Amino acid sequence: MKNLLSLAFLTLVAAASADTPMQRVRQFRQTHEAALLAEFEQLVAIPNVAADTAGLRRTAQFIQGMMRRRGIAAELLAAPTPGVPPVVFGEVRVPGATRTVIFYAHYDGQPVNPAQWREGLQPFRPQLASGPLDRGGQLVAAPVAGQPLSPDWRLYARSASDDKAGVMAILSGYEALTASKLRPKVNVKFFFEGEEERGSPHLAEILARHKARLASDVWVICDGPVHQSGRKQVVFGARGDVNMRLHVYGPRRPLHSGHYGNWAPNPALALTRLLASMEDSTGRVRVAGFYDDVTPLSSAEKAALAQVPNLDETIRQELGFARAYGPGQSLVELLNQPSLNINGMQSANVGAQAANVIPTTASAVLDLRLVPGNDAQRQVQKVVRHIEAQGFHVLSAEPTDAERARYPLLVRVQAEPGYNAQRTRLDLPIARQIIAAVQTTVAEPVVVLPTMGGSLPLYVFEQQLQAQTITVPVANYDNNQHAENENIRLGNLWEGLETMAAIMLLK
Amino acid sequence: MKNLLSLAFLTLVAAASADTPMQRVRQFRQTHEAALLAEFEQLVAIPNVAADTAGLRRTAQFIQGMMRRRGIAAELLAAPTPGVPPVVFGEVRVPGATRTVIFYAHYDGQPVNPAQWREGLQPFRPQLASGPLDRGGQLVAAPVAGQPLSPDWRLYARSASDDKAGVMAILSGYEALTASKLRPKVNVKFFFEGEEERGSPHLAEILARHKARLASDVWVICDGPVHQSGRKQVVFGARGDVNMRLHVYGPRRPLHSGHYGNWAPNPALALTRLLASMEDSTGRVRVAGFYDDVTPLSSAEKAALAQVPNLDETIRQELGFARAYGPGQSLVELLNQPSLNINGMQSANVGAQAANVIPTTASAVLDLRLVPGNDAQRQVQKVVRHIEAQGFHVLSAEPTDAERARYPLLVRVQAEPGYNAQRTRLDLPIARQIIAAVQTTVAEPVVVLPTMGGSLPLYVFEQQLQAQTITVPVANYDNNQHAENENIRLGNLWEGLETMAAIMLLK
The missing domain is CATH 3.40.630.10 (Zn peptidases)
Structure with a gap:
């Protein structure tokens, strides 16, 4: 000192x-x-x-x-x-x-x-x-x-x-x-x-x-x-961004997990199965067409990327994890791809407030980052179609009694307007x-x-x-x-x- | 009135x-x-x-x-x-x-x-x-x-x-x-x-x-x-019960989901993939040997079950869901099987407190119900082996720096002692x-x-x-x-x- x-x-x-x-x-x-x-x-x-x-x-x-x-x-x-x-x-x-x-x-x-x-x-x-x-x-x-x-x-x-x-x-x-x-x-x-x-x-x-x-x-x-x-x-430039909120619905009221535990469907299980279907273990998004539309990098941009110091190993060690997503690709390369991130999720309680219940709902917030070529709402629609392909009925409001009676898998999807990516030319x-x-x-x-x-x-x-x-x-x-x-x-x-x-x- | x-x-x-x-x-x-x-x-x-x-x-x-x-x-x-x-x-x-x-x-x-x-x-x-x-x-x-x-x-x-x-x-x-x-x-x-x-x-x-x-x-x-x-x-009788708490670890500190969003691994994704691997869409548990050990029902017990009024359809409608787990089986039949229920899960925040981050941890609480023949800790061990089979390194405490550096998938598992099921004979x-x-x-x-x-x-x-x-x-x-x-x-x-x-x- x-x-x-x-x-x-x-x-x-x-x-x-x-x-x-x-x-x-x-x-x-x-x-x-x-x-x-x-x-x-x-x-x-x-x-x-x-x-x-x-x-x-x-x-x-x-x-x-x-x-x-x-x-x-x-x-x-x-x-x-x-x-x-x-x-x-x-x-x-x-x-x-x-x-x-x-x-x-x-x-x-x-x-x-x-x-x-x-x-x-x-x-x-x-x-x-x-x-x-x-x-x-x-x-x-x-x-x-x-x-x-x-x-x-x-x-x-x-x-x-x-x-x-x-x-x-x-x-x-x-x-x-x-x-x-x-x-x-x-x-x-x-x-x-x-x-x-x-x-x-x-x-x-x-x-x-x-x-x-x-x-x-x-x-x-x-x-x-x-x-x-x-x-x-x-x-x-900067990536674009759009958030999606998912709410999966289970029984109308919370149920004792013993009395109803392998009979009444659990919305937390349905949500985990849905989210797990969206990405593989290397972070690669499995939503159909997710990586389409991407505008390729110019040669000047590629040259600039090659000059960026690569500190990935140092950062990885400091952040305390063993393996990054996107095998074989650097952090700055990956930033030029669209991404899907789980920002948060919740169903009933964990920790001291956890109780032996089947929850009534399970929620997640997703964050889609966009690169030039992507359109925010088009990217949202790809995810919505993926959700439907997993057997979910997609709602824009709380489910009605008729919807509850009809569809085994119900999810409410709320998407923000979001905004697209932008890149300024390097050679101006x-x-x-x-x-x-x-x-x-x-x-x-x-x-x-x-x-x-x-x-x-x-x-x-x-x-x-x-x-x-x-x-x-x-x-x-x-x-x-x-x-x-x-x-x-x-x-x-x-x-x-x-x-x-x-x-x-x-x- | x-x-x-x-x-x-x-x-x-x-x-x-x-x-x-x-x-x-x-x-x-x-x-x-x-x-x-x-x-x-x-x-x-x-x-x-x-x-x-x-x-x-x-x-x-x-x-x-x-x-x-x-x-x-x-x-x-x-x-x-x-x-x-x-x-x-x-x-x-x-x-x-x-x-x-x-x-x-x-x-x-x-x-x-x-x-x-x-x-x-x-x-x-x-x-x-x-x-x-x-x-x-x-x-x-x-x-x-x-x-x-x-x-x-x-x-x-x-x-x-x-x-x-x-x-x-x-x-x-x-x-x-x-x-x-x-x-x-x-x-x-x-x-x-x-x-x-x-x-x-x-x-x-x-x-x-x-x-x-x-x-x-x-x-x-x-x-x-x-x-x-x-x-x-x-x-x-009553089913036995044992709770398990799972904590999956991601980066040591919360990260901006844009700057690190498809490079740093997301513990919420890892947890959803793990939980989704445990059960199929009909609630059937996919943990190896989960349904072994079960003592069969006696003929007096089977006869009693046949006499129980079946209100499953009424309850299902009242609870507001379209399809129960365990296709072809009634609620009272299913209660004679062991179960695995997600009581709650959480990672970072949803709702008004949601932020664009990669969370540091993701947690879930599981509830395993047991029937005669099951042993609480043996059932826990089946789940632990399943977790390991999904590529996770299972911890009994917070991860050390060395464990963070070595294992791509880290989960802390805490199991309660729990207790076994019991049934008294009907003919006493x-x-x-x-x-x-x-x-x-x-x-x-x-x-x-x-x-x-x-x-x-x-x-x-x-x-x-x-x-x-x-x-x-x-x-x-x-x-x-x-x-x-x-x-x-x-x-x-x-x-x-x-x-x-x-x-x-x-x-």
Whole structure:
């Protein structure tokens, strides 16, 4: 620890005499880390799950305040549909700039189940730790004034990485420039969405309504993790995504498993037989036509994939499993295929509340990731046809008495609208310039990825605005995004600040 | 409703001039229903789940009080193992009686998840309804003094049927006799256990310690439901039971389903594939040797089964499913086979808390019912071998890092000790006498069942005391036993009182 502190001190001294723009940006950050962290903790303390409309509104208003403190004229853009969380929008025109970059992040978070969070953690009470808590990190008290912050510390909270880290990196990147008497070289716009984790159901209508104000040369999407190696990455697409909810019906009321145990049909068994039919033991999806429609990778994309460092073995060991799916294929190759994942399933109870019953229902939530060529609803229909082929009668509502009497296997299927995948061409001039800008902040080669595994509603920007999107993530890869114990590594927050500032200095 | 009241009034008038013992018992009950119900409501209001040691002790003490109010010297029998819920024991010696009947019921209840109970119901706040709430019944206010109680009313609460109804029927049956200046014809003992729903892990040691005091000619087990036709039944055995808990392990931490979605293995998929391999679509268990070891039914047992009214079609329609398991076999035939039931399963979340993750674990609870010839642990081992045959490495604890690195499929299996099935011979003289005694209370033929589908630790009585057991249930069959919204039909409580009194009048 002592060595680390000395190093931080030396870096600070060195920075004081620096004069390249990126050195000045770094110096600003190093002298303001405590204040930036304090502001970020306030931001992540505001609940932002989809069900909490008031929390989402407070989050948007807080971000508006952050922008105004930085001298950005910020406003809340409403969707045509009432009740939709607003977009927080801001714009900075730079005299002489010929191009406009619009920065995107989202301020809403995935649902939380506080009971699943580790002891000492709560989703909306940010908590620092000396490292990842599942690998030896310890909770640490709030730092006192002047105490240096280790870049390896983690801040635990819902959306600490996904995606309030994006909001913070963009706004503090801008602040670092202006506070250092630097000016962006491009016109800068800010666009913070509040419905991304719900699948951005109103993004298209927001873009359409405010089309003129959102004009830009490129959207920089600040979301998702950097490469598992810790190297920065620039990503040219995202998978599409659509969720399906399945509810299998058994007897109308829960039954004693002894008195009715091998006579009344068990919906949990029916669900397991259905789910098991969908994938083989290597994760290969057995739904007919599931891998059809896929647009092949271009030769530039294949070449980029070949350059991505392969850390699969390291990650596999760290995650503690013996064999990955997709034998013979790397993680980045597999991300270019559609997937089917069981997000969760439940029937009656396990653990202390388990009882000897035949459950009345069994439920599962599926997540279908899509790649270019796939269509969300077409992919859903393939799964529906597969379910029917297993002998199920597919319902769109609770079963009626007549349906219960007629069909031995009943499942209600609810599909979200979802959205399709998108990929921006690697060889666009703006693409090369953004890669070059990010490269000015680090010595190691920036990773160029044709698509991320995660999903962002990028196709909507293309569809509504004919806009190019390029994703530049900031979070650490081991951030527990979408799950309990979500966290951001402080170093990633600071490096993200530098990345965003560098892009604003794009010539 | 008016007709029903008139009928009740006429019955009351008729009873006032009655003079057979059973008529006097009925008259007592009819004039004391309100007081009996009030006492029963106090009994079911006391929490009695296994985890609530204090609640179980209060339940035992309350029952001791009920016995003392009835003039029975009651005491709490401790198990040799400390901390075990006591048995509530009492004894009444009858001058001139040559035989002793010991009445068994249990006062503990199955675990509860209050969130799953219907709106307006709470597990330990008894609530009356005008009928079954899932078929048109409505909540009703507490009756005022003198208001007649419909026998079709239900009282909703955990253990209202399983098995505080048994405790109540036995003690109020005894009370009805003595208050009517009648005397049991046999010595009567009372034995109320507090660990039945946990599988009676300390019953054997309690029986062994108190062997001399528990001597009897027969144990009458008052637990379980009457026949679905509403007819009273006498049951000569119970299936054995053993629970297994399975935990399948995936990645060490929850992963974003997009970034890792078809690369990191999903434990929910592995669990569904495992469970689906255990049973076919007709509920036939595919575990090797699962149906071996079964002792064939005697010709007397086969003859009794042939006499049981077959209501399968009616029940199936009422329960709202199209096809029962075990094609071509009736419910009572299937109860004479071992079964495997999925009691519950869970992986991550469904519903509002569902998130786009690869879960870290997936769990299921299985319930194996056993018939004579099966051994609980031998049956468990068949399932374990089946799990291994599906490629799983079976763990007895959380996986180590080395196990995670080595085995692609990891499952932790926890099996309860469980207990075996038991059947008493149908042709014993005491068996015939008990059937005859129960028959004195009703006109319709009493159903004689070789085994119930549910489980009771009857083999322990045989093993420890060489005792005969005969089960005489009282609850309505549609009681939601073991599940949410458990209830007792008031008429069944009153008929149970008469049944127990009749057995005490055994010559």
